[in-house]
Amino acid sequence: MRCLPILALLVALYAVPLRAGPPEDAPDPKAVEFFEKKIRPLLTEHCYQCHSADAAAMKKLKGGLLLDSRDGVLAGGDSGKVVVPGKPAESPLIDTLKYDGDVKMPPKGKLPSAAIADFEAWVKMGAPDPRIQGAAQPRQVGLTIEEGRKFWSYKRVVKPPIPEFKDTNWPVNDIDRFILSKLDSQSIKPSPEADRVVLVRRLYFDLHGLPPTPDEVDAFVSDKDPQAYEKLVDRLLASRRFGERWGRHWLDVARFAESVTLRGLVFKEAWRYRDYVIDSFNRDVPFDRFIREQIAGDLLPAASIEDRTRQVIATTYLQLGNANLEEQDKKQLRMDVVD
Numbered sequence: 001m002r003c004l005p006i007l008a009l010l011v012a013l014y015a016v017p018l019r020a021g022p023p024e025d026a027p028d029p030k031a032v033e034f035f036e037k038k039i040r041p042l043l044t045e046h047c048y049q050c051h052s053a054d055a056a057a058m059k060k061l062k063g064g065l066l067l068d069s070r071d072g073v074l075a076g077g078d079s080g081k082v083v084v085p086g087k088p089a090e091s092p093l094i095d096t097l098k099y100d101g102d103v104k105m106p107p108k109g110k111l112p113s114a115a116i117a118d119f120e121a122w123v124k125m126g127a128p129d130p131r132i133q134g135a136a137q138p139r140q141v142g143l144t145i146e147e148g149r150k151f152w153s154y155k156r157v158v159k160p161p162i163p164e165f166k167d168t169n170w171p172v173n174d175i176d177r178f179i180l181s182k183l184d185s186q187s188i189k190p191s192p193e194a195d196r197v198v199l200v201r202r203l204y205f206d207l208h209g210l211p212p213t214p215d216e217v218d219a220f221v222s223d224k225d226p227q228a229y230e231k232l233v234d235r236l237l238a239s240r241r242f243g244e245r246w247g248r249h250w251l252d253v254a255r256f257a258e259s260v261t262l263r264g265l266v267f268k269e270a271w272r273y274r275d276y277v278i279d280s281f282n283r284d285v286p287f288d289r290f291i292r293e294q295i296a297g298d299l300l301p302a303a304s305i306e307d308r309t310r311q312v313i314a315t316t317y318l319q320l321g322n323a324n325l326e327e328q329d330k331k332q333l334r335m336d337v338v339d
């Protein structure tokens, strides 16, 4: 189970920027999320080809309009402003999408009405746009070093004193005692204890991600052994299902997929990496080892031919993710992989 604290750490690392107070003029995180989920993909797919710095570099920029940065959107094109933040009705960009006037965008064909509605909603929120470029305006994102030192996951582990609490019957262990003390301070009573049917379902969902069968529920409910709970936990942890359930979180981090639909690629052998991850969780591979194998498993010494194969498969990690392996600018490709 040594991987579990690491997942918590990863979550914590992701959480760091969220915990930081945004800079004064930073757009609201909800609005940024809207931009990232709805607007950026549309711009990338339907507009950058003719309205981006890349297009400009290839002398293919159209209408003098850059849509790949906030400055570009705000500056507008050859005929002036294209977006008036907060006012979709006064924003020429919206007219072009609706095919209302002479200029119809994208030229190839009107976007679906849901996409156009998203653009309108975005302009209405004030066209929030996190794509702030250029070294000219360095920005503090996330925590300062000082603030970081105070963040819980970077603090030394200490054993705090057990806090005060009232109901001495309820707590079973020290964690309960911390919970109870906080509940007391808010005048909240603990929930009633879960019955065995609820408990066995929780365990299966947490550790395997699937509900128990009726027989498995019955077996636990009628098990008179005082250690029945502990034994069930051990059995679920030992099952291959445990690695399948928890390995999925890592597969998400690694951006695992068996195909790239957009480019019609299928990775026939991808399952080997999937199984490597599941096995690593089930074998309790320490997290540092797990990472090393994925980054440089081919260079690590191996005790057996099986280990060597496993470690080489681990490096599939480097093939996954966002890098476009057909990228012809090899410096860019290298950076994408490193990233």
Ligand code: HEC
Pocket: 042, 043, 046, 047, 048, 049, 050, 051, 062, 063, 065, 067, 076, 077, 078, 079, 080, 081, 082, 092, 093, 096, 103, 105, 106, 107
């Ligand atoms: C295949 C190339 C191409 C694509 C893709 C494209 N545009 Fe255009 N865009 C043009 C051309 C060409 C013009 C200039 C049209 C004119 O002035 O008659 C233009 C002009 C514009 C203008 C007016 C700029 C100005 O100031 O005159 C807007 C707004 C615009 N495009 C928005 C978009 C948006 C939004 C998308 C994506 C949804 C998009 N375009 C996709 C080629 C393209």
